[in-house]
Amino acid sequence: EAEVAQSPRYKITEKSQAVAFWCDPISGHATLYWYRQILGQGPELLVQFQDESVVDDSQLPKDRFSAERLKGVDSTLKIQPAELGDSAMYLCASSSLYNEQFFGPGTRLTVL
Amino acid sequence: AQSVTQLGSHVSVSEGALVLLRCNYSSSVPPYLFWYVQYPNQGLQLLLKYTSAATLVKGINGFEAEFKKSETSFHLTKPSAHMSDAAEYFCAVSDPPNTNAGKSTFGDGTTLTVKP
Numbered sequence A: 001e002a003e004v005a006q007s008p009r010y011k012i013t014e015k016s017q018a019v020a021f022w023c024d025p026i027s028g029h030a031t032l033y034w035y036r037q038i039l040g041q042g043p044e045l046l047v048q049f050q051d052e053s054v055v056d057d058s059q060l061p062k063d064r065f066s067a068e069r070l071k072g073v074d075s076t077l078k079i080q081p082a083e084l085g086d087s088a089m090y091l092c093a094s095s096s097l098y099n100e101q102f103f104g105p106g107t108r109l110t111v112l
Numbered sequence B: 001a002q003s004v005t006q007l008g009s010h011v012s013v014s015e016g017a018l019v020l021l022r023c024n025y026s027s028s029v030p031p032y033l034f035w036y037v038q039y040p041n042q043g044l045q046l047l048l049k050y051t052s053a054a055t056l057v058k059g060i061n062g063f064e065a066e067f068k069k070s071e072t073s074f075h076l077t078k079p080s081a082h083m084s085d086a087a088e089y090f091c092a093v094s095d096p097p098n099t100n101a102g103k104s105t106f107g108d109g110t111t112l113t114v115k116p
Helices: none
Strands: A005-007 A010-013 A019-024 A031-037 A044-050 A053-056 A065-068 A075-079 A088-095 A101-103 A107-111 B003-007 B010-014 B019-026 B032-038 B044-050 B056-058 B064-068 B073-078 B087-094 B104-106 B110-115
Touching: A010 A019, A019 A088, A019 A107, A031 A075, A044 A065, A044 A075, A044 B104, A075 A088, A101 B044, B003 B087, B003 B104, B010 B019, B019 B032, B019 B087, B019 B110, B032 B064, B032 B073, B044 B056, B044 B064, B044 B073, B073 B087
Parallel strands: A010 A107, B010 B110
Antiparallel strands: A005 A019, A019 A075, A031 A044, A031 A088, A044 A053, A065 A075, A088 A101, A088 A107, B003 B019, B019 B073, B032 B044, B032 B087, B056 B064, B064 B073, B087 B104, B087 B110
């Protein structure tokens, strides 16, 4: 069964350092999403791609966060510099029809 | 604009009892609605979806949900709870494809506890 892959699963970093997360969506899924999930809350959309184009990044803190999907397949989300408040689960999802989203296992980020 | 409200951040039931998790939505266009389940340190898994077909939707693991337009609700139910149902449940609303880029909004989640 096809799955969304994410790496790393866990990341511990110190504040002011740079971190990067990788996501490989299900093959053929044109839409890719990055979410941030704070403990006890629902996922919050950071950025949405349609193929290689950004269609929504209104909630992405662009002073420190960046995302790219250069070839319209896999994607990277970067934070530089990391802050204590960035500690959260970062989820990647992809979809094809009906906006049914398939989620990866997530990356748990801890900023010390 | 779309929004989702999940009533009750924590629900506790006994094993074998009825599970009812409440979700109300707001959307300016006919919505697509979803329920997802999340186990600790994992991603979200789709339980079921409503995409403007039958109003009673059956999903995996014995869950079902009914779309009620007049009440703007999409409550999740299961007749008999199992210990393995203990998890976090999220309701989500989405605009149809080709509308607002199909953006989805998630509720804050309901933690289901199942007592033996």
